[in-house]
Amino acid sequence: MEKLLAASPCTFSSAVVSNCSTNLFSPWRRLGPARVVPRVTIVSKLSSSLQPTQRRSANYHPSVWEPALIESFTTPFSYEVHGARLEHLKNQARNLLEHVQDPCSTLKLIDSLQRLGVSYHFGKEIDEALDKVISSRTVVDDLYTTSLMFRILREHGYPISTDVFDKFKGGDSKFMESLGSDAAGILSLYEASHLGMQGEDVMEEAKEFSAKHLKASLGKLDCDLAMQVQQSLQVPLRWRMPRTEAMNYIHAYQKHETSHSALIELAKLDYNLVQAVYQQELRELARWWGELGFKEKMSFSRDRLMENFIWSMGIVFEPQLSKCRTNLTKFVCILTAIGDMYDVYGTLPELELFTQAVNQWDITAMKDIPEFMGACYLALLDFVNNLELEMLKDNGSNTTYYIKDEASSGKILKQFRNNMLK
Template identity: 40%
Template sequence: MVNSLAMQEEGYMERVEKMKEEVKDFIRSEMPQVEKLEQIDGVQRLGLGYHFEVEIKSALQAIIDGATNREGAFDDDLHATALRFRLLRQNGFNVEEGVFKRFMIEDVSSFRESLREDVKGLLSLYEASFYGFKGEAIIDVARTFSCACLENLKGDDDVWARKIDHALDMPVHWRPNRLEARWFMDVYETDRRDCSSPVLLDLAKLDFNVVQSVYRDEVSKLARWWVNLGLNKMDFCRDRLMEHYLWNTLMVYEPQFGAFREMSTKITCMITLMDDVYDVFGSWEELQLLTKFIERWDVTKIDELPSTIRTCFLAMYNTTNEIGYWIMKEQGFNIIPYLHKLWVNQGKTWLEEAKWYHEGHKPTLEEYLNASVTSIGGHVVLFCSYFTTSNKLSKEALEYLCSIPNIMHCSSLILRLMNDLSTSSDELARGDNFKSLHCYMNETGASEEATRRHIKSLVQDAWKQMNKDAHNYNPCPGPFLGACLNLARASQLFYQYGDGHGIPDRETKDNLKSLLIQPILIK
């Protein structure tokens, strides 16, 4: 058994490189097309896709160019058709929802009843349905039909039941890569029907442990930074360094992008700190003054601020400038003006929300979302995902991102709505802080149950729009697009069973253990 990764890291890396070559040969090899799709899916769900992007793209392009691209090529094989659809959209290829028409009744309003017994096909159809675009009616029908059928198949004690329960709990498209990989390894090993390539499983385990050791080093350095900063001693703000690091690791998980995880975790700490200043600490007059300091971005008259707020502002100011200095040193580009612009937007929306509270104003849902999608901080973090991972920054790309393109908005909207859905009934009754649920209920008189259904429908609509945007041209190369999707995925994870950030729950702690603490034992 492997008990000390640090002692064997060099041997690990040699084994990993050897196995990677074997997997490349495996992906390139000739095999039946359905088997090829299943193996590509296995590579990606085991968390290995980032090693084999070129080989996977080539293999999928070959499938598109081959005989399986013609209409009806898979005949009545729902699993193969749905898996092909999902993998092509997942990897940026165009494929129309019309491929599912042959499985539907004549008026295309529902899927054939005979498909209800096809467990494998239903599961693949269900997973594929989450890659739909806004306005695609067939995909919506596919989700409703497959979900209803799978609900009736839950409960049996076998591998298929485990897969169904996992999918209905959250589809693979909404799951963060590294945590899904950790779960899928166990299923892949248990289900010998899936485990047709032992080298994939062995490589996945080795790779997971190697990357985990990278994460451990990063978070230990950040812990020292946070303690030295001294803000963990302030009793009014949330001390969430580990959760912040988890957020950012789920957003950009590839080991080579440690600069993003370090700097974006620091930025996330500042977002939470300042959010707490505006929400629970500062008086209305103090918050107005603080917002002016953020707008001026000048510390010459810093003594005008109260002591605690002055400390918080200086922490944000210095952290931002330190990050700007690092980017200037590495790439010769000054990103501080762009970060400052986003901080100003943050300050204005935090102040607007504070004004609502102090004046007792009840915003409409539209009014609330116009401010709160910014105030939650997703825009700043996503901006970091570009300038810390791109090899060559450009003024055009930075200005494009500061304009908050639709894909950034949709990702932040999902973050906002999922955060709000974690609001408890008690919090709604107290009415302490405005949330989208309060706004909709006040505006329409809807029940809490109906309101939650409505907010969940907005989440699904945002995902559809983001799916479409991810396929369109984007002037920002690198992991930025993935970070937009992954911020939404992290939001789904953190707020699935409650407020896993504000009040870290058992699931959040378990996820931290899986990602950072517990290596996979290897025989």
């Protein structure tokens, strides 16, 4: 066990994330508007004559994530085996939160917990710690801590005014140029600027000011800080996916002089345990996707199960929200196929029939739509019905009416249709 936890983060059991870094992002970049190529000739079921129907193709590349590859994802980590150690490490982290004294140290510890990907274990404790920071009314004078406090409090929904940055402005109401020598403070200000709200011009000024100084300082900083600056300029903290940030930050946190060994071990163990949950979800989703048969029945559409799962994981990463993550993935996969059908492949008469079938919301409507649309229509009905059963079982309530009402209103489908007519 000690050997597993002492390993470098580079050697984590990270099949999903490591594969994403090498294989995923190239195909993912093509998830934008379809690249339509010259028309191909396919006979339409709806054709009233023997004349072939002209159809378009977006020439989508096949998925690099074969079912066999997804099934091969394995890890030695499980909550059954490592759960006790996880709880022990969580208690040590709670103890750190309870005994930290000054506001600056509290904010730094909370920031570390968030970036290490383990803060979801300590929601109540973090709220209590932030309440103490606010009630202490401690005056913070340095740019780094002020910016960190602003960002952390905004992230957790606490009200904090942009007036806290007034002390860093000169007589011209602009940020003082002398702040540019404080690289850590400027970086903290840059990250905080992305928590500004509409109408807060000072945060836009802070963003421009800090970005200018960070770019100018890149060649003068030590290697670790320069890497952090470069990464933030490319993708600010506010825009990063929690799980990938956790993997990256573990590397950086280990080098901090003030790092806690218990937090490093907790972050590594939690990362691997959560990844085991993702791998199980992916295996189940791959089987579901294969059973739908879209690859054979709707070969014109995108096969992007993994990319859709990563997207869902970026929205809800917590392991206890597995059902939300998998259902969101399923919905986006079906919606992607519908989008390709409307944007690229279907003819206007066919799409009118499909829209009518969705408005009817009954399996008997399948007899009125083309065969290639049947798989998609059936998958949509099946998904909503299964979701309805899950909600009745878990919550005793049924809100699926609103999903059906939204689909039956045809808002999304009408938008696709209008795009075709342009």
